[in-house]
Amino acid sequence: MSKITINIDGKEIQTQEGEYILNAARANEIFIPAICYLSRCSPTLACRICLVEADGKQVYACNAKAKDGMKITTTTATIESERRAIMEVYDVNHPLQCGVCDQSGECELQNYTLEMGVDSQSYTVKDVARESKDWGHIHYDPGLCIVCERCVTTCKDMIGDNALKTVARGADALSADYKASMPKDAYAMWNKLNKSVIGLTSGADMLDCTSCGECASVCPVGALVDTDFMYKSNAWELKQIPATCGHCSAGCQISYDVKHTSIENPEDKIYRVMNEWNYVSLCGAGRYGFDYENRVTSKDEVAFAKAIEAFKKADTIEFTSTITNEEAYLLQALKQKNGYKLVNKEAKAFQTFLKDYSEISGTKLYGSDLKETHNANFVISVGTALKSDNPNARYALNNSMTVNKGAGLYFHPISDPVIEGLGKSILTVTHAPLQEEAVMYLILDLFADKTKLPAKLAKYLSSFHYEKTVIVEEDVKEKVIEKVKVKKLNAETGLEEEVEEEKSTMVTKKVSKKVKVDENKLLKMLNAHEKFSETLTKNLAKKDSFSLIVGPDFYTHPNAKNLARLVALVEKYTEFKLTMIPPLSNSLGVALICELDDTKGKFTIGYNTKGDFILSALGDGDLDMPAINQQEGTLTSINKRVNPTNAALAYHGYELNDIANALGFDAQYVIEYTASLPLSSGFKAQKFDCLPNRYENDGTEVRGYLLDNVEIPMGKDEAVAPVSDKKLSGTLIYLANPVRQFSAFTNKTTALHEEAGIYMSADFLAKSEFNEGDSVKIKSDKGELVLNIISDNKISGDIACLPTFDSKINSEALFGSYRFATASIKKV
């Protein structure tokens, strides 16, 4: 798209063609009031307050696109009277109880009422009873609601749950006099507002969605609030600590809002998590999973001495990826100094996968990020339970479909009602486990330029095609001529006569035809729907930017190496831009910083995991460590960005840096290592204190820095192995967490604490003899486990899910490396 110049209030500004006037103004620090518009969603046109005059015509800045040379005035006398009338309307029947409203102090209704100088009211309508409703984790007070529909918009355009909609208010009609006497837009807006309130799409009493809380976060007034935060604190008392969420690899920017716990207890406590919702959307874990800190009152010198002893004795450090880059750096430095083996299974698998991928791609990292997925209009997700592995990737997929009129393909063995609910333009393919290679071949076959592909591969792909004769019923239109007798008036005689006339009509006939069609065996292998090709062709119309998301199922796949090469080939020979989902919070950072080993030695120090001596930020180990919300440091996100995070809460115990100092290193704070992260992996020599953490008004992400995608010499060999015909048979289990759970840290939080068990879909339960709550023994060739059955309506199909978030349940013991396994499930 080309750059254009527009003129707003006499100021010449540059913007993209097709950009909304409101966004162009915001990017250039020009203020246009707007309530209902959300930056990355489609315009709602509920508030109408963003009225501006463009080339002498009144338009809404949020949905009018800028044209070259456009002259825009943000205020005129009529616009000002419209805006004032709109704000007066919003204040009609709005309770004057700001003193007990949680939004007070950050309320857009307060702000705009003052901005427009509303000091009296001219309009009235009789109010109807609007009782507040408890929707579970969200509390809705329709009395405060101004029906800007931001919650509905974000739920539909960003999150994809479609859990909210507008419902009838049942109020009296507006007085007819207003139509003539009021400003036009204000009346139209009021007329709509007076007919609706927000309700649940499902019609139930409680919200049943993926519980992200984004609706409450975007609410400009106090209508939607988090039930747990209600009346706990006023907005202005909270100190905002800019941070990066440490639960998954998305690395969302958040701010921890802290205040003293109570009058008796001056220690800080996190009251809520806020986000810049115009530019980043959180999931439920990020929003509600904030109190996982490890409260340690003092330095435990005895435990510390034991830890030093253990480090002297140990030959292995095993850890999970819920650590910062700096800690990963320290572990690597300790390895170089004392020769420890570093064991981290999930990061090792990812590291190996990246290495195999780079042999063909020639770059250390995948080429794209989720921002490009947001902007794409055809997205494929493969090898990941998208909604629970990385909720932000799901938002990106949904956002691309709703706002860019895009379409998607979702390949996964577990059929997912949440993904299917994203819309009609997403095609889901529920293939069997171990068939991921076939998926990659299918993508190559569908989208690669066959002339450029290596000859051997092109030949292999064509071997899947065969011609098939099918009988197709076609509608054929035929002209049928009939002779009809019509009575007509004879003009000469004045009498009515019967005249024979020819009349032709079109009749559709069904004709069966034999047609030769090109069939693809891969589709059958993947268990794709009969009309897959047909629907795909329809969905692919007018699509020009493509994005591929590859997930953690690939990294631990028995044929991971072949898959990595296939992924690289797809990126190389198709238009797809590739993003990989790192398995845990900082797996990408760990994979880039640490040299990881496969096997453990004799004496293991476990960091947030099991070991002979355990360092734990969960508070259950031999020596306490600070949790991510008590640490400074950087985290590497899926978007290949090194994001800084600040300590929200104080930590009074020992940290890894103290241990390193006792073992011969010297750094006062662990963040002194930020500048020494390995340049060869793409990190930059930047000091922690220089790393920003914010978004600009135009949505530019100014956070930390982007990793360099280091080029590495690639091999000439582009050979890939054919599809393996291995299959898993019998009852299958899958290693995946439910939505809002990622690790023991999310489970430790009060808002998210959940009973873990084996998750089964309603279909599965109906087909089997099990009921919810039954205790079952799950046995695989690797081990066995006794768990309770939990019915999960967020999955469907016949594969049961086992979680990893509860450290009491060692689900991994049932699995080999792959995330799927065969198991027998029996009642006990």
Added chain:
Amino acid sequence: MKNEQFNNRDVSENGYFLVDIPDYPTDGWGKFTRVVKRTFKGELFVGLWVVLREMIKFDIHTVQYPQEKMPIGPRYRAVHEMKRLWESGTERCIGCGLCEKICISNCIQMDTKIDENSRKEVSEYTINLGRCIFCGYCAEVCPELAITHGGRYENGSEQREHFVLYEDMLTPIDAFKAGKQLEFEGFGSITPHEDERVKKTPLSY
């Protein structure tokens, strides 16, 4: 969001600093010279003369405090009071937190929570009288005329941080029922002729 404020990691700093005062003498000679200096300065006799002069005048204006007390104006700003609603006798305070916000010596703190009727409830409220400067801002900002100043000015206490709790300030229910609650006339009270000046919101009822 600006990050600079987080770059200062010195957690000990809290705004206090040491004043430059010479140390007390520790040796015998030092102590001796100090006593001599203080004794022979002659200031003692100035004081003695004033007392003697006033004694022989026999013109005494002293109020016999604490047996006698001076009357206090209705606008005097001493220890705070919490008022009750005339209609129902319930507490006026809604827990909006404005007094806490406006307090320039940061001596008001409150904890709020949601009560069993889904209303905002003040679970705890304190004023640190050791820090309070009795400026009257809290009474002025209070939208409910709940917190006001009262006439109790005796703050003698064993410790500097003398706190008052919500219960101490609230009009006792028996005093309220006996009609002894007085409206405060100082900062924050309703000005005369308020009724005539207020703009009324039109309603469709």
